[in-house]
Amino acid sequence: MKSQLTIFEVGNSIPANTIVNVASVPQRSPFRYPGGKTWLIPIVRQWLKQNGTQANLLIEPFAGGGIVSLTAAFEKLASHITMVEMDEEIAAVWEVILTGKNKWLAEKILKFDLTHENVKKELDKPNKNINDIAFCTILKNRIFHGGILAKGSGMIKNGENGKGISSRWYPQTLHDRIVAIDFVKNKMDFIKGDAFEILAEYIDNKSAYFFIDPPYTVAGKRLYTHFDIDHEKLFYLTSKLKGKYMLTYDDTSEIRHLAYKYNLDFRTTPMKTTHHLEKHEIIISDNFNWWTQSIDGQ
Numbered sequence: 001m002k003s004q005l006t007i008f009e010v011g012n013s014i015p016a017n018t019i020v021n022v023a024s025v026p027q028r029s030p031f032r033y034p035g036g037k038t039w040l041i042p043i044v045r046q047w048l049k050q051n052g053t054q055a056n057l058l059i060e061p062f063a064g065g066g067i068v069s070l071t072a073a074f075e076k077l078a079s080h081i082t083m084v085e086m087d088e089e090i091a092a093v094w095e096v097i098l099t100g101k102n103k104w105l106a107e108k109i110l111k112f113d114l115t116h117e118n119v120k121k122e123l124d125k126p127n128k129n130i131n132d133i134a135f136c137t138i139l140k141n142r143i144f145h146g147g148i149l150a151k152g153s154g155m156i157k158n159g160e161n162g163k164g165i166s167s168r169w170y171p172q173t174l175h176d177r178i179v180a181i182d183f184v185k186n187k188m189d190f191i192k193g194d195a196f197e198i199l200a201e202y203i204d205n206k207s208a209y210f211f212i213d214p215p216y217t218v219a220g221k222r223l224y225t226h227f228d229i230d231h232e233k234l235f236y237l238t239s240k241l242k243g244k245y246m247l248t249y250d251d252t253s254e255i256r257h258l259a260y261k262y263n264l265d266f267r268t269t270p271m272k273t274t275h276h277l278e279k280h281e282i283i284i285s286d287n288f289n290w291w292t293q294s295i296d297g298q
Contacts, residue, residue, distance in 0.1 A: 028074060030093070030177050031065035031141055032168055037213055038067050039271045040248065043283070047246050048077040048209060050290030056207040060084065061195035063094065068211045073184035078209065084191045084198045089140075091192040092133040097181055098190045101131055106178040108135050110171045119143065142168045196230075199237045208243035216250040231255075235262045238284070247284040255282055267291075 025041045037044070048055050058078035060069045063085040072078040083098075085091045096105050112118070122136055191198065195214070202208050214229055231254075238247050239262040249255045251268055259266050259282070266284040 026071070026074070028070035028177060028180075029065045029067045030097070030138060030174050031090075036065045036067055037248065040269075040283075041067065041071055043269065044068055044071065044211065044246070045075070045077065047244075047285070047290055048072060050244070054079055055209045056080070057082065057205070058209045058211065059198065059202060060211045060213075061198045062212065062214050063190075064090065064213065066094065068213070069188065070181070070184075073188055074180075079187065081188045082191060082198075083188065084193055084195055086192065086194055088192075089133060089137040091190075092130050093137050094190045095192065096131055096134040097178055098185050098188055100134075102178055102182060102185075104131060105134055105138070106175040109138060109178070110175040112139075112171065114143075114169050114171075138174065142170075142174075196233065196237065199234075199241070202243070203237065203240055204242050206242045208241075210238075210241060210243060210245040210247075212238065212245060212247040214247075214249070217252055217254055232258060235259070235264065238262070239264060241286070243286075245284075245286050249282045249284070251280045251282045259284060 025038050027038070029036070029038075048058070054076060055072070055078040058069065058072050058081045060066070060081070061084045063069060063083040066083055069081045069083045073081055083094060085094060093105075096102060119139065122132075122139060125132060125136075128136065195212075199210070199212075202210075212234070214231070214234055217231060234247075235258040238245055247264075256266075258264075264284045265286075265288060266282050267288065268280045268282055270278055270280055
């Protein structure tokens with residue numbers, strides 16, 4: 001059986017139980033994404049650099065907010081990136097940004113007069129086309145509690161300093177992030193599809209890197225529309241990948257059991273939730289040789 005260690009115990013210069021300050025990581029995504037991996041970026045950088053050269057292909061089968069894909073594109077950590085997402089609303093945003101009217105979306109956000117009346121008008125609009133869906137998704141992501149798009153989520157009431165729905169609405173920032181993606185989208189593809197099918201399709205690709213961040217077993221139902229996935233099947237597929245992979249999960253007895261069952265090596269790493277609670281997550285990888293370098297956020 002492979003050893004399981006806390007990730008910061010593996011010969012690096014960061015003390016054990018160090019938590020990454022997300023403010024030190026460039027914010028590339030237009031999403032305020034629940035369960036996003038901004039905090040993991042310093043570790044992802046090291047993983048992508050493990051061969052000393054740019055990764056040939058990075059596949060993110062559960063793209064979500066896309067921070068890993070965007071970081072890889074902007075920082076030239078991968079020659080080509082494929083993002084995959086099956087959620088209709090989130091997919092619409094990426095389709096518009098990467099293949100459609102991204103400047104229209106950026107300008108719509110910048111010029112939108114954020115009032116309850118205008119929000120209701122946008123959300124209630126019938127027969128929405130893909131551009132409308134993309135805008136409404138960004139809108140809801142920014143004005144709903146925790147950025148949660150799943151059924152049952154609702155608008156912020158008080159927000160920060162009593163700002164209500166405008167608490168997380170930064171039109172200029174969102175505009176600039178979307179426009180900036182224009183500079184790297186030539187190396188990015190987006191597929192609206194099923195993560196399991198994409199993993200199976202690329203299972204024998206030895207040069208691919210897979211960053212796999214599925215809906216977690218504990219919080220997934222509350223955070224995501226498509227939360228109900230076959231976790232054991234995902235572990236099985238991951239164990240068969242010929243390329244390099246990083247699979248992230250919440251640290252639970254169920255997940256540890258699956259890692260042992262499929263003989264997958266893992267480490268744990270600390271992070272803080274949006275409510276500032278410290279917890280640990282599991283990182284599963286085909287190897288941890290890449291962790292011999294120090295994590296310095298660069």
